[in-house]
Amino acid sequence: MPQTWRGLVCTSRTEEWQELIAIAKNRANMTGAIGILPEALAEGAFDGSLAEMELTLKSDEALQIGEVGLDRRFQDKTPLKQQMEFLSEVLELGWQMDRSVSLHVVGAEEPLFKTLERHSGKLPRLLWHGFTASIEAARHFTGLGGTISLGPSLWRPGLRLAGRLPELRNYPFAVETDWPEGWLPEGWKSEMYQTILSRHLDRLATAMDIPVNELEERTHAIGTLFTYQQASR
Numbered sequence: 461m462p463q464t465w466r467g468l469v470c471t472s473r474t475e476e477w478q479e480l481i482a483i484a485k486n487r488a489n490m491t492g493a494i495g496i497l498p499e500a501l502a503e504g505a506f507d508g509s510l511a512e513m514e515l516t517l518k519s520d521e522a523l524q525i526g527e528v529g530l531d532r533r534f535q536d537k538t539p540l541k542q543q544m545e546f547l548s549e550v551l552e553l554g555w556q557m558d559r560s561v562s563l564h565v566v567g568a569e570e571p572l573f574k575t576l577e578r579h580s581g582k583l584p585r586l587l588w589h590g591f592t593a594s595i596e597a598a599r600h601f602t603g604l605g606g607t608i609s610l611g612p613s614l615w616r617p618g619l620r621l622a623g624r625l626p627e628l629r630n631y632p633f634a635v636e637t638d639w640p641e642g643w644l645p646e647g648w649k650s651e652m653y654q655t656i657l658s659r660h661l662d663r664l665a666t667a668m669d670i671p672v673n674e675l676e677e678r679t680h681a682i683g684t685l686f687t688y689q690q691a692s693r
Protein backbone atom coordinates (compact mmCIF):
# COMPACT_ATOMS: atom_id res chain seq x y z
CA MET A 461 0.00 0.00 0.00
CA PRO A 462 1.44 3.43 -0.93
CA GLN A 463 2.47 5.46 2.14
CA THR A 464 -0.04 8.18 1.37
CA TRP A 465 -2.90 5.72 1.65
CA ARG A 466 -4.71 4.79 4.78
CA GLY A 467 -6.28 1.38 5.05
CA LEU A 468 -8.99 0.15 7.37
CA VAL A 469 -8.91 -3.65 7.28
CA CYS A 470 -11.80 -5.54 8.81
CA THR A 471 -12.24 -9.15 9.87
CA SER A 472 -15.21 -11.51 9.94
CA ARG A 473 -14.48 -13.96 12.77
CA THR A 474 -12.42 -14.24 15.96
CA GLU A 475 -9.99 -16.71 14.33
CA GLU A 476 -8.73 -13.91 12.05
CA TRP A 477 -7.98 -11.35 14.75
CA GLN A 478 -4.45 -12.27 15.80
CA GLU A 479 -3.19 -12.53 12.23
CA LEU A 480 -4.64 -9.10 11.45
CA ILE A 481 -3.07 -7.58 14.57
CA ALA A 482 0.30 -8.98 13.55
CA ILE A 483 0.00 -7.60 10.00
CA ALA A 484 -1.21 -4.15 11.10
CA LYS A 485 1.47 -3.77 13.75
CA ASN A 486 4.25 -2.91 11.31
CA ARG A 487 2.22 -0.73 9.00
CA ALA A 488 1.69 2.84 10.14
CA ASN A 489 -1.00 3.55 7.55
CA MET A 490 -3.05 0.42 8.16
CA THR A 491 -5.63 0.17 10.91
CA GLY A 492 -7.07 -3.16 11.88
CA ALA A 493 -10.65 -3.79 12.95
CA ILE A 494 -11.89 -6.86 14.77
CA GLY A 495 -15.33 -8.15 13.95
CA ILE A 496 -17.68 -11.09 13.92
CA LEU A 497 -20.18 -11.44 11.09
CA PRO A 498 -23.64 -12.84 11.91
CA GLU A 499 -22.72 -16.04 10.02
CA ALA A 500 -19.80 -16.58 12.42
CA LEU A 501 -21.80 -15.77 15.51
CA ALA A 502 -22.15 -18.96 17.48
CA GLU A 503 -25.35 -19.12 19.46
CA GLY A 504 -24.67 -19.41 23.15
CA ALA A 505 -21.19 -17.96 22.70
CA PHE A 506 -22.22 -14.29 22.64
CA ASP A 507 -20.87 -13.45 26.06
CA GLY A 508 -17.57 -15.19 25.38
CA SER A 509 -17.18 -13.43 22.04
CA LEU A 510 -17.94 -10.05 23.59
CA ALA A 511 -15.47 -10.62 26.40
CA GLU A 512 -12.82 -11.67 23.90
CA MET A 513 -13.52 -8.57 21.83
CA GLU A 514 -13.22 -6.29 24.82
CA LEU A 515 -10.00 -7.94 25.94
CA THR A 516 -8.48 -7.75 22.46
CA LEU A 517 -9.43 -4.07 22.08
CA LYS A 518 -7.83 -3.34 25.44
CA SER A 519 -4.61 -5.04 24.32
CA ASP A 520 -4.20 -2.69 21.34
CA GLU A 521 -5.39 0.92 21.40
CA ALA A 522 -5.14 1.21 17.60
CA LEU A 523 -7.72 -1.51 16.96
CA GLN A 524 -11.20 -0.60 15.76
CA ILE A 525 -14.35 -2.73 15.50
CA GLY A 526 -15.63 -4.30 12.26
CA GLU A 527 -17.33 -6.00 10.66
CA VAL A 528 -20.34 -6.56 12.82
CA GLY A 529 -23.97 -6.26 11.85
CA LEU A 530 -27.18 -7.84 10.70
CA ASP A 531 -27.66 -10.31 7.89
CA ARG A 532 -31.08 -11.71 7.04
CA ARG A 533 -29.51 -14.54 5.03
CA PHE A 534 -28.27 -16.13 8.25
CA GLN A 535 -31.35 -15.75 10.42
CA ASP A 536 -31.96 -19.51 10.37
CA LYS A 537 -28.63 -19.97 12.07
CA THR A 538 -28.81 -16.91 14.29
CA PRO A 539 -32.25 -15.25 14.54
CA LEU A 540 -32.29 -11.51 13.74
CA LYS A 541 -33.39 -10.74 17.28
CA GLN A 542 -30.18 -12.29 18.59
CA GLN A 543 -28.10 -10.60 15.92
CA MET A 544 -29.60 -7.30 17.09
CA GLU A 545 -28.79 -8.07 20.71
CA PHE A 546 -25.19 -8.82 19.86
CA LEU A 547 -24.87 -5.68 17.72
CA SER A 548 -26.35 -3.66 20.53
CA GLU A 549 -23.69 -4.91 22.95
CA VAL A 550 -20.94 -4.17 20.44
CA LEU A 551 -22.26 -0.63 19.88
CA GLU A 552 -22.11 -0.11 23.63
CA LEU A 553 -18.53 -1.40 23.67
CA GLY A 554 -17.55 0.90 20.77
CA TRP A 555 -19.07 3.86 22.57
CA GLN A 556 -17.42 3.03 25.88
CA MET A 557 -13.99 2.39 24.38
CA ASP A 558 -14.18 5.10 21.72
CA ARG A 559 -13.58 2.76 18.76
CA SER A 560 -15.21 3.13 15.36
CA VAL A 561 -17.57 0.37 14.22
CA SER A 562 -17.86 -0.85 10.62
CA LEU A 563 -21.31 -2.24 9.92
CA HIS A 564 -22.32 -5.08 7.65
CA VAL A 565 -26.03 -4.91 6.77
CA VAL A 566 -27.83 -7.30 4.42
CA GLY A 567 -31.61 -7.13 4.09
CA ALA A 568 -31.97 -5.75 7.58
CA GLU A 569 -32.29 -1.97 7.39
CA GLU A 570 -35.31 -1.70 9.65
CA PRO A 571 -33.79 -3.87 12.42
CA LEU A 572 -30.59 -1.84 12.06
CA PHE A 573 -32.32 1.48 12.64
CA LYS A 574 -34.27 -0.03 15.52
CA THR A 575 -31.00 -1.09 17.12
CA LEU A 576 -29.26 2.23 16.46
CA GLU A 577 -32.13 4.22 17.89
CA ARG A 578 -31.83 2.35 21.16
CA HIS A 579 -28.39 3.95 21.47
CA SER A 580 -29.34 7.33 20.09
CA GLY A 581 -27.01 10.03 21.39
CA LYS A 582 -24.51 7.41 22.55
CA LEU A 583 -23.38 5.88 19.28
CA PRO A 584 -19.77 5.19 18.36
CA ARG A 585 -18.38 6.43 15.02
CA LEU A 586 -20.21 4.28 12.46
CA LEU A 587 -19.33 3.26 8.93
CA TRP A 588 -21.97 1.39 6.88
CA HIS A 589 -19.80 -0.61 4.54
CA GLY A 590 -20.86 -1.55 1.02
CA PHE A 591 -23.85 0.77 1.22
CA THR A 592 -26.45 -0.06 -1.47
CA ALA A 593 -29.67 0.87 0.35
CA SER A 594 -31.96 3.80 -0.46
CA ILE A 595 -31.34 7.55 -0.40
CA GLU A 596 -33.79 7.70 2.51
CA ALA A 597 -31.72 5.15 4.46
CA ALA A 598 -28.60 7.20 3.72
CA ARG A 599 -30.30 10.33 5.05
CA HIS A 600 -31.53 8.50 8.15
CA PHE A 601 -28.15 6.89 8.89
CA THR A 602 -26.07 10.02 8.35
CA GLY A 603 -28.62 11.93 10.42
CA LEU A 604 -27.68 9.62 13.30
CA GLY A 605 -24.06 10.60 12.78
CA GLY A 606 -23.04 7.65 10.58
CA THR A 607 -20.95 7.63 7.42
CA ILE A 608 -21.81 5.52 4.39
CA SER A 609 -19.14 3.64 2.49
CA LEU A 610 -19.45 3.11 -1.25
CA GLY A 611 -17.93 -0.01 -2.75
CA PRO A 612 -18.04 -1.75 -6.13
CA SER A 613 -21.30 -3.52 -5.17
CA LEU A 614 -22.90 -0.28 -6.37
CA TRP A 615 -22.28 -1.50 -9.91
CA ARG A 616 -24.47 -4.59 -9.54
CA PRO A 617 -26.84 -4.62 -12.51
CA GLY A 618 -30.21 -3.05 -11.76
CA LEU A 619 -29.34 -1.35 -8.49
CA ARG A 620 -31.51 1.74 -8.13
CA LEU A 621 -29.08 3.68 -5.99
CA ALA A 622 -26.54 3.75 -8.84
CA GLY A 623 -28.78 6.14 -10.78
CA ARG A 624 -29.16 8.48 -7.82
CA LEU A 625 -25.55 8.79 -6.71
CA PRO A 626 -25.35 12.57 -7.33
CA GLU A 627 -27.86 12.93 -4.48
CA LEU A 628 -25.30 11.46 -2.08
CA ARG A 629 -22.70 14.12 -2.90
CA ASN A 630 -23.20 16.11 0.27
CA TYR A 631 -23.55 13.20 2.67
CA PRO A 632 -20.53 11.96 4.60
CA PHE A 633 -19.22 9.05 2.59
CA ALA A 634 -16.08 7.03 2.05
CA VAL A 635 -14.89 4.95 -0.91
CA GLU A 636 -14.13 1.28 -0.31
CA THR A 637 -13.22 -1.79 -2.30
CA ASP A 638 -14.50 -4.59 -0.07
CA TRP A 639 -11.72 -6.56 -1.75
CA PRO A 640 -11.25 -9.52 -2.08
CA GLU A 641 -14.53 -10.72 -0.54
CA GLY A 642 -17.13 -8.43 -2.08
CA TRP A 643 -19.00 -8.45 -5.36
CA LEU A 644 -17.02 -7.09 -8.32
CA PRO A 645 -18.05 -6.32 -11.89
CA GLU A 646 -17.13 -8.93 -14.47
CA GLY A 647 -13.54 -8.55 -15.59
CA TRP A 648 -12.36 -6.79 -12.41
CA LYS A 649 -11.83 -9.96 -10.40
CA SER A 650 -8.47 -10.88 -11.83
CA GLU A 651 -7.09 -7.36 -11.38
CA MET A 652 -4.73 -6.20 -8.68
CA TYR A 653 -6.09 -4.27 -5.73
CA GLN A 654 -4.79 -0.92 -7.00
CA THR A 655 -6.41 -1.38 -10.39
CA ILE A 656 -9.73 -2.31 -8.82
CA LEU A 657 -9.61 0.75 -6.57
CA SER A 658 -8.78 3.12 -9.41
CA ARG A 659 -11.50 1.67 -11.67
CA HIS A 660 -14.00 2.06 -8.87
CA LEU A 661 -12.86 5.64 -8.16
CA ASP A 662 -13.15 6.54 -11.85
CA ARG A 663 -16.62 5.10 -12.14
CA LEU A 664 -17.80 6.74 -8.92
CA ALA A 665 -16.31 10.09 -9.94
CA THR A 666 -18.25 9.99 -13.21
CA ALA A 667 -21.48 8.85 -11.56
CA MET A 668 -21.33 11.46 -8.78
CA ASP A 669 -19.84 14.19 -10.96
CA ILE A 670 -16.99 14.74 -8.51
CA PRO A 671 -13.34 14.83 -9.69
CA VAL A 672 -11.33 11.72 -8.75
CA ASN A 673 -8.83 13.71 -6.69
CA GLU A 674 -11.65 15.25 -4.68
CA LEU A 675 -13.11 11.77 -4.05
CA GLU A 676 -9.71 10.62 -2.81
CA GLU A 677 -9.31 13.67 -0.59
CA ARG A 678 -12.76 13.25 0.91
CA THR A 679 -12.15 9.58 1.65
CA HIS A 680 -8.75 10.39 3.09
CA ALA A 681 -10.26 13.03 5.37
CA ILE A 682 -13.00 10.66 6.51
CA GLY A 683 -10.38 7.96 7.05
CA THR A 684 -8.92 9.91 9.93
CA LEU A 685 -12.27 9.49 11.68
CA PHE A 686 -12.31 5.74 11.42
CA THR A 687 -8.68 4.79 11.80
CA TYR A 688 -6.31 5.26 14.67
CA GLN A 689 -4.36 8.49 14.67
CA GLN A 690 -1.49 8.70 17.06
CA ALA A 691 -1.94 11.89 19.09
CA SER A 692 0.61 14.47 17.97
CA ARG A 693 2.72 15.78 20.77
Ligand SMILES: [Zn+2]
Nearest residue numbers: 527564565589
Ligand atom coordinates in the same frame (compact mmCIF):
# COMPACT_ATOMS: atom_id res chain seq x y z
ZN1 LIG B 1 -19.69 -7.13 4.85
